[in-house]
Amino acid sequence: AQSVAQPEDQVNVAEGNPLTVKCTYSVSGNPYLFWYVQYPNRGLQFLLKYITGDNLVKGSYGFEAEFNKSQTSFHLKKPSALVSDSALYFCAVRDNGGSGAGSYQLTFGKGTKLSVIP
Amino acid sequence: NAGVTQTPKFRVLKTGQSMTLLCAQDMNHEYMYWYRQDPGMGLRLIHYSVGEGTTAKGEVPDGYNVSRLKKQNFLLGLESAAPSQTSVYFCASSRGTGTYEQYFGPGTRLTVT
Numbered sequence: 001a002q003s004v005a006q007p008e009d010q011v012n013v014a015e016g017n018p019l020t021v022k023c024t025y026s027v028s029g030n031p032y033l034f035w036y037v038q039y040p041n042r043g044l045q046f047l048l049k050y051i052t053g054d055n056l057v058k059g060s061y062g063f064e065a066e067f068n069k070s071q072t073s074f075h076l077k078k079p080s081a082l083v084s085d086s087a088l089y090f091c092a093v094r095d096n097g098g099s100g101a102g103s104y105q106l107t108f109g110k111g112t113k114l115s116v117i118p
Numbered sequence: 119n120a121g122v123t124q125t126p127k128f129r130v131l132k133t134g135q136s137m138t139l140l141c142a143q144d145m146n147h148e149y150m151y152w153y154r155q156d157p158g159m160g161l162r163l164i165h166y167s168v169g170e171g172t173t174a175k176g177e178v179p180d181g182y183n184v185s186r187l188k189k190q191n192f193l194l195g196l197e198s199a200a201p202s203q204t205s206v207y208f209c210a211s212s213r214g215t216g217t218y219e220q221y222f223g224p225g226t227r228l229t230v231t
Contacts, residue, residue, distance in 0.1 A: 043208055043222035044161075105163055109160055111160055
């Protein structure tokens with residue numbers, strides 16, 4: 001079984017400061033990892049993904065995430081937060097060691113609300 | 119490209135009524151998914167489809183049925199709505215090969231009274 005934990009329900013950061021949204025995962029094989037953002041009353045938008053290769057992946061809107069296999073983490077980061085980054089962020093995982101149709105399922109974390117304070 | 123679209127955007131049902139939510143995608147994606155989003159619960163997979171004419175159960179399938187008669191459409195049905203089905207429903211689609219990121223629709227907010 002695969003699972004994702006986002007240990008913080010809410011993260012507050014001042015505009016211009018760096019931000020980190022934490023994610024840890026559990027899979028039996030190797031992970032495919034994703035970050036999505038959801039603005040109020042909208043669907044989820046894809047931000048970035050880790051499949052293989054460089055542990056630091058860059059995505060949309062200046063976000064990046066670092067894959068750490070030993071700590072089973074995939075934290076989302078941004079060097080300088082904007083007020084417009086305020087939203088709900090979801091981490092998701094898929095086990096690429098699975099087989100059958102069910103192996104294509106993504107498991108999502110419960111989300112972290114990011115508030116950037118002007 | 120419109121991407122993934124969902125109809126309706128909002129709906130209020132009485133307990134026991136039925137309805138169908140429609141999802142359409144114009145990206146020629148093989149895979150489609152239905153999720154529900156509840157506060158503090160994240161997204162939970164209801165049903166999914168890996169191709170036209172095929173469907174499978176996800177994490178929370180009870181009380182829902184689905185059909186994928188055409189590749190571009192994925193329908194979610196509630197035969198007898200219950201208050202516990204009050205939620206926001208999201209449809210998503212993805213390619214069948216490659217790196218599997220899912221693309222989401224705008225959601226349907228359903229209230230069952």
